Amino acid sequence: MSATAAQKTPATPATELAIAARGLSLGYGSLPYVTELDLEVKRGEIVAVLGANGAGKSTTIMGLAGALKPYAGHVEINGEVTTAPMRMRARQGLAVVTQERCVFMGMTVRDNLRAGGVTVEAALEYFPELEEHVGRTVGFLSGGQQQMLAAARAIARRPKILLADELSLGLAPKIVDRILEVLERACREENLGVLLVEQQVVKALSVAHRGVVLRRGRLELEGTATELKSRLDEVQALYL
Numbered sequence: 001m002s003a004t005a006a007q008k009t010p011a012t013p014a015t016e017l018a019i020a021a022r023g024l025s026l027g028y029g030s031l032p033y034v035t036e037l038d039l040e041v042k043r044g045e046i047v048a049v050l051g052a053n054g055a056g057k058s059t060t061i062m063g064l065a066g067a068l069k070p071y072a073g074h075v076e077i078n079g080e081v082t083t084a085p086m087r088m089r090a091r092q093g094l095a096v097v098t099q100e101r102c103v104f105m106g107m108t109v110r111d112n113l114r115a116g117g118v119t120v121e122a123a124l125e126y127f128p129e130l131e132e133h134v135g136r137t138v139g140f141l142s143g144g145q146q147q148m149l150a151a152a153r154a155i156a157r158r159p160k161i162l163l164a165d166e167l168s169l170g171l172a173p174k175i176v177d178r179i180l181e182v183l184e185r186a187c188r189e190e191n192l193g194v195l196l197v198e199q200q201v202v203k204a205l206s207v208a209h210r211g212v213v214l215r216r217g218r219l220e221l222e223g224t225a226t227e228l229k230s231r232l233d234e235v236q237a238l239y240l
């Protein structure tokens with residue numbers, strides 16, 4: 001931890017609700033795929049969403065982000081029911097980072113940060129390794145650097161909630177560890193609530209406080225990260 005980080009006030013215990021799904025059903029066709037999902041993320045807490053391909057993890061993120069309208073149930077942000085579209089949820093303190101990175105490839109790192117409404121300084125506070133790339137066009141950066149930029153841009157806006165959808169996809173383990181380390185730091189120091197969708201179970205549970213396992217759109221198992229780590233066989237069986 002940096003000297004500045006060590007001087008900051010520790011985050012308050014995780015009690016304040018950041019985002020919640022209440023009986024949330026979501027899907028694409030005539031029938032919902034994710035059904036009657038109940039899920040909570042508190043401020044200062046990382047909740048891992050685990051499950052096999054097609055379990056409904058990204059669908060859940062899209063529903064919470066306001067990109068999919070619920071078939072039933074609702075979403076609460078900061079303890080209040082919301083039906084706001086995605087761009088309005090950003091004003092409520094919600095940030096989303098996905099495996100697609102969503103950075104502007106033809107623009108420099110600096111301009112990407114500006115376009116996201118954050119200063120270079122604020123972003124470098126989390127990812128100082130981006131400093132030497134600030135003037136470079138993003139399309140020429142590695143996938144890991146692009147993902148760090150996407151994460152930096154999201155976190156530097158000081159959101160209350162971050163929905164992170166498979167940030168690790170296709171990235172080297174060292175980069176994944178670095179990004180997770182920054183999420184943990186923002187969670188601890190800024191009271192950020194994180195919903196972390198992640199394919200790598202052990203890695204996710206190493207940073208999360210709690211976890212849920214989805215299977216075919218249903219929540220099948222939940223517990224603290226410690227509990228789930230001690231029941232890894234059960235967790236992994238839900239991937240079959």
Ligand SMILES: Nc1ncnc2c1ncn2[C@@H]1O[C@H](COP(=O)(O)OP(=O)(O)OP(=O)(O)O)[C@@H](O)[C@H]1O
Nearest residue numbers: 028029033051052053054055056057058059060199
């Ligand atoms: N845009 C879409 N239109 C129609 N069906 C979709 C769409 N996106 C996802 N699905 C379907 O919804 C179900 C859940 O998919 P989802 O992407 O939420 O799973 P996931 O757990 O995130 O999987 P992965 O780890 O592969 O991304 C799958 O059956 C998938 O085929």
